[in-house]
Amino acid sequence: MIDRSDQPDLLSDLSDLDFARHLLAEMHDDLLGKVSRFRMLTDFSRGLGPNGTMIPGGHAAYHAWIEARSSFVHGNFIATILLCQGLAEQLFAAHLHADLLIDDIPDRIPFRETLRRCREQDVISSQDAVDLQKLMELRNPLSHFRHVHDASNLDRRSIDAGQHVTDLMRHDAVFAIGIAVKMLGKPAFRLG
Numbered sequence: 375m376i377d378r379s380d381q382p383d384l385l386s387d388l389s390d391l392d393f394a395r396h397l398l399a400e401m402h403d404d405l406l407g408k409v410s411r412f413r414m415l416t417d418f419s420r421g422l423g424p425n426g427t428m429i430p431g432g433h434a435a436y437h438a439w440i441e442a443r444s445s446f447v448h449g450n451f452i453a454t455i456l457l458c459q460g461l462a463e464q465l466f467a468a469h470l471h472a473d474l475l476i477d478d479i480p481d482r483i484p485f486r487e488t489l490r491r492c493r494e495q496d497v498i499s500s501q502d503a504v505d506l507q508k509l510m511e512l513r514n515p516l517s518h519f520r521h522v523h524d525a526s527n528l529d530r531r532s533i534d535a536g537q538h539v540t541d542l543m544r545h546d547a548v549f550a551i552g553i554a555v556k557m558l559g560k561p562a563f564r565l566g
Contacts, residue, residue: 423564431464
């Protein structure tokens with residue numbers, strides 16, 4: 375009969391203390407970058423309402439925002455971009471539905487259509503629509519395969535720009551989180 379002490383963990387032979395060491399090392403790596411990104415996020419967030427912001431769209435929108443912030447601070451740049459674009463889709467479609475601005479909103483509305491309707495209702499400006507479409511264009515090649523010859527492919531963009539991929543992703547993530555905060559600070563969502 376084999377007791378628990380004789381059976382190794384199926385996933386790892388590391389002890390809890392070993393895992394704690396790895397976690398501390400991970401938390402220490404890029405600590406200055408994490409602090410810098412947290413400060414940037416705090417500075418961006420000054421545009422939110424004095425009493426915060428309302429996030430229509432239920433748990434999906436709320437958790438997209440929470441996880442986007444965390445991803446940004448921890449340097450998970452692709453996740454930040456994906457989450458910010460998902461937040462924008464949830465936020466604006468839910469706003470159109472909840473505020474009864476449009477009573478014929480389809481169950482699955484394409485993002486471009488959401489933007490068009492939000493623009494018609496003056497929820498967003500024409501520049502906001504351009505920025506949100508740019509965010510969608512940053513997200514799409516991360517979600518859907520693009521051949522390296524495609525100008526939107528991340529590696530192709532890196533080569534064309536003469537920038538390291540990490541620098542390009544960081545720049546895109548700063549843009550994405552900045553747009554997310556700007557949208558959450560819109561009068562339709564600000565509290566107070």
